[in-house]
Amino acid sequence: MDFKTEFKPITVQPQQIEGKSFEIIDQEIGPHSFTKEQYPIVQRVIHASADFELGKRLLFHPDAIRAGIEAIKNGKKVVCDVQMVQVGISKPRLEKYGCEVKVYISDEDVIEEAKRLNTTRAIISMRKAVKEAEGGIFAIGNAPTALLELIRLVKEGEAKPGLIIGLPVGFVSAAESKEELAKLDIPFITNVGRKGGSTVTVAALNAISLLAERV
Amino acid sequence: MDFKTEFKPITVQPQQIEGKSFEIIDQEIGPHSFTKEQYPIVQRVIHASADFELGKRLLFHPDAIRAGIEAIKNGKKVVCDVQMVQVGISKPRLEKYGCEVKVYISDEDVIEEAKRLNTTRAIISMRKAVKEAEGGIFAIGNAPTALLELIRLVKEGEAKPGLIIGLPVGFVSAAESKEELAKLDIPFITNVGRKGGSTVTVAALNAISLLAERV
Numbered sequence: 001m002d003f004k005t006e007f008k009p010i011t012v013q014p015q016q017i018e019g020k021s022f023e024i025i026d027q028e029i030g031p032h033s034f035t036k037e038q039y040p041i042v043q044r045v046i047h048a049s050a051d052f053e054l055g056k057r058l059l060f061h062p063d064a065i066r067a068g069i070e071a072i073k074n075g076k077k078v079v080c081d082v083q084m085v086q087v088g089i090s091k092p093r094l095e096k097y098g099c100e101v102k103v104y105i106s107d108e109d110v111i112e113e114a115k116r117l118n119t120t121r122a123i124i125s126m127r128k129a130v131k132e133a134e135g136g137i138f139a140i141g142n143a144p145t146a147l148l149e150l151i152r153l154v155k156e157g158e159a160k161p162g163l164i165i166g167l168p169v170g171f172v173s174a175a176e177s178k179e180e181l182a183k184l185d186i187p188f189i190t191n192v193g194r195k196g197g198s199t200v201t202v203a204a205l206n207a208i209s210l211l212a213e214r215v
Numbered sequence: 216m217d218f219k220t221e222f223k224p225i226t227v228q229p230q231q232i233e234g235k236s237f238e239i240i241d242q243e244i245g246p247h248s249f250t251k252e253q254y255p256i257v258q259r260v261i262h263a264s265a266d267f268e269l270g271k272r273l274l275f276h277p278d279a280i281r282a283g284i285e286a287i288k289n290g291k292k293v294v295c296d297v298q299m300v301q302v303g304i305s306k307p308r309l310e311k312y313g314c315e316v317k318v319y320i321s322d323e324d325v326i327e328e329a330k331r332l333n334t335t336r337a338i339i340s341m342r343k344a345v346k347e348a349e350g351g352i353f354a355i356g357n358a359p360t361a362l363l364e365l366i367r368l369v370k371e372g373e374a375k376p377g378l379i380i381g382l383p384v385g386f387v388s389a390a391e392s393k394e395e396l397a398k399l400d401i402p403f404i405t406n407v408g409r410k411g412g413s414t415v416t417v418a419a420l421n422a423i424s425l426l427a428e429r430v
Contacts, residue, residue, distance in 0.1 A: 014335060014360075017385075017387045017388065020386070020387050021385060021386040021387050024386045024387075025386065047385070047386070048384065048412065049384065049410070049412065050384050050385060050386060050389070050408070050409035050410045050411070051266070051410060083302045083303075084299050084302055084303045084413065084414070084417075087298045087299055087302050088298075088299045088413070120229060145229075169263065169264065169265050169414070170232075170236060170262070170265060171235070171236040171239040171240065171262070171265060172232045172235050172236050172239075173232065174265070193265070194265035195264065195265045195266060196265070197263065197264065197412075197414045198299065198303070198413065198414050199299070199384070199412045199413050199414055202299075
């Protein structure tokens with residue numbers, strides 16, 4: 001069989017591929033107790049990871065979706081822990097509302113301050129972010145240290161995020177940081193366990209900006 | 216307990232966190248048949264995903280590691296399908312050998328040509344890449360269409376990659392594209408199934424550049 005002919009019909013229409021993917025997810029996800037508002041986020045996280053276990057272990061604060069949509073509609077900043085999250089996020093929908101997508105981890109002053117205090121750039125970047133992005137959405141996909149520092153700043157009254165999407169991945173501190181996040185009574189989206197990462201964090205944020213456009 | 220005190224010891228030393236993570240992976244991975252050369256790539260993929268199933272289903276062409284190291288040492292280009300892969304890749308190690316990390320999907324000429332031919336930018340970006348990056352490493356973490364096009368170009372003699380890291384994720388074409396890659400007799404790293412993505416593709420590439428530095 002000629003290779004080109006074999007694959008062409010299924011590869012050239014990205015919108016069709018996405019629709020077909022969502023159909024497969026709907027068919028295979030099985031029983032769950034997510035609300036109608038939460039489900040599009042679950043669906044996109046599974047789409048980005050091909051991992052039902054990860055998607056089905058998402059946890060939502062009851063106000064998470066509403067708060068995320070509101071932050072976007074009010075043009076609040078989106079703060080990312082790492083550049084991979086920043087570049088993955090769909091910009092046009094956010095720019096319509098005046099939302100900027102920021103990452104502070106490579107800023108000169110963050111690097112300097114981290115050296116001075118002998119700590120991580122992830123931690124210092126959160127200290128800078130909470131000053132510059134009050135009411136914003138914090139999308140943490142990589143660094144548990146960033147999430148733990150953000151949680152500390154919230155507890156100490158130094159941070160007032162609109163929504164925290166906390167989905168860092170890893171074997172040390174990641175699951176623990178997300179457990180701590182899930183104890184807060186502020187809007188959050190997180191998950192249970194070690195899994196997570198930049199791609200699923202991007203998926204969750206993009207799902208919310210799609211909802212913002214629709215409501 | 217004071218929050219700061221509780222978490223500080225485990226969060227401020229990134230090198231320690233990585234070492235501890237690798238220990239946990241070694242303890243939990245169980246039986247496998249990866250070679251000594253392949254294992255560091257498996258380890259970093261699991262580290263980036265917290266997913267043993269994904270890591271243990273990696274497939275290596277017998278020449279993959281050697282060819283990847285050689286491409287880096289010869290200063291060949293690293294081509295990424297999407298910007299998330301490009302920004303995630305550690306640059307300093309590659310720059311030592313003169314390797315550039317490229318992504319063509321948002322180039323003006325790629326966008327124009329995709330419109331003209333009514334096809335995807337991912338496909339056209341691979342057509343451009345194979346002309347500009349002969350002998351390079353192709354790191355495909357997102358778009359099955361990019362991988363399928365690259366495979367086609369290899370089969371038709373229009374592409375001579377040094378190594379293909381093909382780990383796209385998804386429900387439509389991703390698993391199939393990787394099955395096709397695994398049939399080629401050229402250096403590849405891929406996996407079985409739907410899982411994959413930008414973060415694990417970055418992890419595989421970074422593992423190889425670390426090996427290049429060590430041998």
